[in-house]
Amino acid sequence: MIDYKAYFTLSYGLYIVSSGDRNTGNGFIANSVFQVTADPPRIAVSCNKNNHTFKFLEKYGLFALSVLAQDASPEIISDFGYKSGNVFDKLRNHQVIYGETGVPVISADCLSYMECKVVQTFEVGTHVIFIGELMHSVMLDETRKCMTYDYYRNVKRGAAPKNAPTYVDKSLLDPVKKDNINFQSYKCSVCGYVYDESQGDESQGVMPGTKFSDVSDLWKCPLCGTGKEDFE
Ligand code: FE
Numbered sequence: 001m002i003d004y005k006a007y008f009t010l011s012y013g014l015y016i017v018s019s020g021d022r023n024t025g026n027g028f029i030a031n032s033v034f035q036v037t038a039d040p041p042r043i044a045v046s047c048n049k050n051n052h053t054f055k056f057l058e059k060y061g062l063f064a065l066s067v068l069a070q071d072a073s074p075e076i077i078s079d080f081g082y083k084s085g086n087v088f089d090k091l092r093n094h095q096v097i098y099g100e101t102g103v104p105v106i107s108a109d110c111l112s113y114m115e116c117k118v119v120q121t122f123e124v125g126t127h128v129i130f131i132g133e134l135m136h137s138v139m140l141d142e143t144r145k146c147m148t149y150d151y152y153r154n155v156k157r158g159a160a161p162k163n164a165p166t167y168v169d170k171s172l173l174d175p176v177k178k179d180n181i182n183f184q185s186y187k188c189s190v191c192g193y194v195y196d197e198s199q200g201d202e203s204q205g206v207m208p209g210t211k212f213s214d215v216s217d218l219w220k221c222p223l224c225g226t227g228k229e230d231f232e
Contacts, residue, residue: 016030017030017045019060025056025104027064028047031149047130060103063115063118069145073108078190094108101117107140111145158191189231190221195212195215204219215228
């Protein structure tokens with residue numbers, strides 16, 4: 001038996017992984033990034049094959065990794081976490097700098113960035129793991145704290161998008177409690193944030209147990225700022 005509550009205690013950082021060159025490219029928010037070796041410094045990134053950034057990773061063999069800050073703007077999270085580069089040019093809509101390797105880097109709302117050259121790949125079903133060797137890294141802002149997946153889930157109350165390796169269908173989580181108490185959940189169609197009636201939204205003074213229909217029409221998604229009408 002898999003207890004998804006236990007599974008969710010695994011935590012990670014949140015990063016923007018980007019690839020491409022000065023003319024084209026894309027990026028996405030990944031939480032499945034980790035250091036594999038210290039000498040030489042190598043970092044692994046898992047990317048869904050359907051992700052628009054995947055083809056840039058394959059073609060350029062380079063990626064940048066920007067470490068997201070805890071206070072990252074809702075627009076950054078919404079655009080890089082929940083929109084597809086197939087239909088939305090993320091790099092043209094955000095401030096981009098170019099690293100020493102020429103790769104596009106998102107620097108706003110990030111503490112630091114690293115540029116890596118792909119030295120190995122592993123096929124893992126829906127995803128490919130890219131092992132990158134660190135070529136260049138820059139500290140951007142030492143005063144900000146990094147956003148962890150745990151912080152994002154529990155404080156920002158965000159959900160993993162469908163292409164993320166950590167995505168789990170929410171109906172698998174505690175279905176008994178949901179049926180017994182008759183609280184419902186409403187999902188933001190823009191960013192995936194879930195308003196859970198049993199928990200309310202403390203960040204905007206909405207008490208636990210508040211029905212979504214009773215939440216003020218002025219209430220906005222705490223993650224991306226969209227209105228109630230975009231929840232389903
Ligand atoms: Fe939202």
